[in-house]
Amino acid sequence: MAISKGDIVPNFKAKTQSGEKFELSNYKGKPLVIYFYPKDNTPGCTTQACSFRDQYQDFQDLGAEVIGVSGDSEDSHDKFALKHKLPFILLSDGNKKIRNIFGVPTHFFGLLPGRVTYIIDKEGKVVSVFNSIKANVHIEHALEMIQKMK
Template structure:
């Protein structure tokens, strides 16, 4: 797993969001971006994380950040997730793992004695020039916005 680090330029990407609209990194040129990766839509940890970001979305926006959620779920699954919890930010349906691999968050995981490949829950704060400024490796799903706000104060 070759995860992007602070100072790395994020490679451009174009992936569909939950509604089938193409979303590219270049769409956010000149804006600060929070890109959060989660393993699977509508699972308890992912729901807690995304809802926490939703509940603090206005504050994150007031600090100049746009948000982008990414998982390998289908557009339909992302649409259901977004609509059920009324997320105000797009969710990318990265089924081909283009963004997931560009950020280097796909790799070996262990759970209950089983080893498998999957998405590592990580968040990247990207500046206006598309360069990684912070990486959050240990995401606190129920207090994720506080982790982000602490880094940018």
């Protein structure tokens, strides 16, 4: 069952690109942008990550945190983050646990993990779900939704 607008996101744990423990409940009280993407170092995913990087300070100024999630390993995420100077958290979801919690669909007959962005308010409630395989449109939508929450 997919998480939809109006749902409270259940707590989950994962590992960040640096191997640190991440727990969603530690971010309660802060707006979040959680974006799921197919794979590190692919053209679309790199474009998307770098767009979030380039506007990361705008999200921070609005009190929000950005979190990227894919099935890549912590090591892959670490190299991806270092190569592109990504200042935000990347979560490793190799077992698809987080993807399944959110109900992120796959594309192209189940061959490609989906690209979906969730905007979550301070209380942990989803205020927007943006599903598009086009990497370059997620950033605009996410920033607009975070600005509306202010």
